[in-house]
Amino acid sequence: MRTPYMKETEEALLHTYNRFPVEFDRGEGVYLYDSEGRKYLDFAAGIAVCGLGYGHPELTKALKEQAKKLLHTSNLFYNESCGKAAAALKKACGMDRVFFTNSGTEANEGMLKAARKYAWKRGTGRYEFIAMEGSFHGRSMGALSVTEHEAYRTPFEPLIPGVKFAKWNDLESVRALVTEKTCGILLEPIQGEGGINMASPEFLEGVRRICDEEGILLLFDEIQCGMGRTGEMFAWQYYGVKPDIMSMAKAIGSGVPVGAFAMTEAVAADSLEPGDHGTTYGGNPFACTAVAKTLEIFEKEHVTEHVRDIGEYLAEQLDRLVQEEESVLERKGTGLIQGIRLNRPAGEVTAKAMEEGLVIITARSDVIRLVPPMIIEKEHVDEMIEKLKKSL
Numbered sequence: 001m002r003t004p005y006m007k008e009t010e011e012a013l014l015h016t017y018n019r020f021p022v023e024f025d026r027g028e029g030v031y032l033y034d035s036e037g038r039k040y041l042d043f044a045a046g047i048a049v050c051g052l053g054y055g056h057p058e059l060t061k062a063l064k065e066q067a068k069k070l071l072h073t074s075n076l077f078y079n080e081s082c083g084k085a086a087a088a089l090k091k092a093c094g095m096d097r098v099f100f101t102n103s104g105t106e107a108n109e110g111m112l113k114a115a116r117k118y119a120w121k122r123g124t125g126r127y128e129f130i131a132m133e134g135s136f137h138g139r140s141m142g143a144l145s146v147t148e149h150e151a152y153r154t155p156f157e158p159l160i161p162g163v164k165f166a167k168w169n170d171l172e173s174v175r176a177l178v179t180e181k182t183c184g185i186l187l188e189p190i191q192g193e194g195g196i197n198m199a200s201p202e203f204l205e206g207v208r209r210i211c212d213e214e215g216i217l218l219l220f221d222e223i224q225c226g227m228g229r230t231g232e233m234f235a236w237q238y239y240g241v242k243p244d245i246m247s248m249a250k251a252i253g254s255g256v257p258v259g260a261f262a263m264t265e266a267v268a269a270d271s272l273e274p275g276d277h278g279t280t281y282g283g284n285p286f287a288c289t290a291v292a293k294t295l296e297i298f299e300k301e302h303v304t305e306h307v308r309d310i311g312e313y314l315a316e317q318l319d320r321l322v323q324e325e326e327s328v329l330e331r332k333g334t335g336l337i338q339g340i341r342l343n344r345p346a347g348e349v350t351a352k353a354m355e356e357g358l359v360i361i362t363a364r365s366d367v368i369r370l371v372p373p374m375i376i377e378k379e380h381v382d383e384m385i386e387k388l389k390k391s392l
């Protein structure tokens, strides 16, 4: 498919993405339609973002009404939807204080700054971060500094100093990097971009213990694995290991760009104060309407319970695929953040799937990542499996 707008895009936009040759025009439920009217089953959700699918009537109505009323005022003033969203998010993520951002990367920047300020205010001299191999935290200089992926980092060095990388799910390798300068340990409970790698419960519990023993803050990046995907609102609740600060984004706004970082009162009391941090757009009335409404719908429609049920069904079907298909080596993940590891480049399969009318994406080179809208039903899983088999 070639449209005039594809040509325009390629000529005008900085070339930082290799795009699929598809131009999406509209969405409905768990389906996307291109500008020629072709229908696609979507198991990517705009990279784990559109958790409620497309055109959810109640969300659409709330956004329309808010757009008419007020889009933006800045953080110099109060507004109702900001208060509503903050209170609801605080309750859902089990933290005490929330700061809204415009993206996941920006949430991670804020999280790192909050941890640094906490150490600074207490005069501990701590500034180092321990992050994980296989991590992805974003592309800005701070977030990139804690992202391990070599190719993402090298052209932009030197990055911020004081970051070390531990081996994933290897507690001893974390312990070996701890010094009296360690300020925070940062990880994704389930690594997304890194290939849908689940932390083992023992690893998370062990890292929490190290943090408690050494006076280090535990930082979770729940931007991809949070917001219902594990079958709990956030992955820390799934594991039962609570961080001191956490970042969120992607599905919290159902497609409206918004992120957040949140912390316990104990951290907040000794961290960012007026003048320390800010954002012009972050948490504006429109974005906060999306967050508040999304959380309301999650509760009303029992989305997390649904994810648990449908996630189990998806796991069963994928396990069968592992047995039937020689090229599928392993199933990964849980709930509606799952994947399959292949014995060949996953990009070949995702390209083929587009031709079959199935949108799926990769994570690293050999994993197909399945992060669909969380409203999918069994019939959609069956349709996906059928199309995936053809694509394989």
Ligand SMILES: *Cc1c(COP(=O)(O)O)cnc(C)c1O
Binding pocket: 103, 104, 105, 106, 108, 136, 137, 138, 139, 188, 192, 193, 221, 222, 223, 224, 225, 249, 250, 259
């Ligand atoms: C997507 C993602 C980010 C970056 O979020 P943006 O909204 O793209 O800035 C950071 N961490 C994780 C785990 C992510 O999946």
